[in-house]
Amino acid sequence: MFTQLQQRKIDHFFEVLDPDGAGALTLPTVVAIGDRYARIRGYAPDSAEAHRLRAALEHWWKVVLSPMDTDGDHRIAREELTQRMAEALPDADGADAFRGAADAFFEVADANGDGRLVKDEYVDMFAVGCGLARRDVIQAFQRLDLQGRGYLDLDEWRKLVDEFFTSTDADAPGNWLYGSY
Ligand SMILES: [Ca+2]
Ligand SMILES: [Ca+2]
Numbered sequence: 517m518f519t520q521l522q523q524r525k526i527d528h529f530f531e532v533l534d535p536d537g538a539g540a541l542t543l544p545t546v547v548a549i550g551d552r553y554a555r556i557r558g559y560a561p562d563s564a565e566a567h568r569l570r571a572a573l574e575h576w577w578k579v580v581l582s583p584m585d586t587d588g589d590h591r592i593a594r595e596e597l598t599q600r601m602a603e604a605l606p607d608a609d610g611a612d613a614f615r616g617a618a619d620a621f622f623e624v625a626d627a628n629g630d631g632r633l634v635k636d637e638y639v640d641m642f643a644v645g646c647g648l649a650r651r652d653v654i655q656a657f658q659r660l661d662l663q664g665r666g667y668l669d670l671d672e673w674r675k676l677v678d679e680f681f682t683s684t685d686a687d688a689p690g691n692w693l694y695g696s697y
Pocket of ligand 1: 584585586587588589590591592593596
């Protein structure tokens, strides 16, 4: 089972994806995160970029979140997320699935698709898309950007995601992936 630290991180992850506090993750709430993100990045609703972003998020929902819906009500409850994480993390297939999930989310957040998640993309995704406090998100980015380059690449992102979900070390940089908790 999870340590207290891991459980707190998973609870926080759930809350980041449930900005309105609906108590469950649904396709519309996840798509709304992407729509807010597209708007702040300046993409018109009908632009190719907005379509790409939406498709990436729908894909993320389909491959990452919807398999967690064990009772088939099209909502991912906190317990379903926790349960799925507990099953997936210890085994190799599960770890591969998380790698895929991390990549898919990177693709969403890297709005201009240049392979770099720059600070502004990161801040807009979590402050505007997910409604976290901007100051908090900026601070989080500074802790994640270990090389001080102003962006995260996919390899760094994968490592940070891995740390966020699996590390039991309270000082692991990846713990800051979704802001403070
Ligand atoms: Ca469900
Ligand atoms: Ca980018």
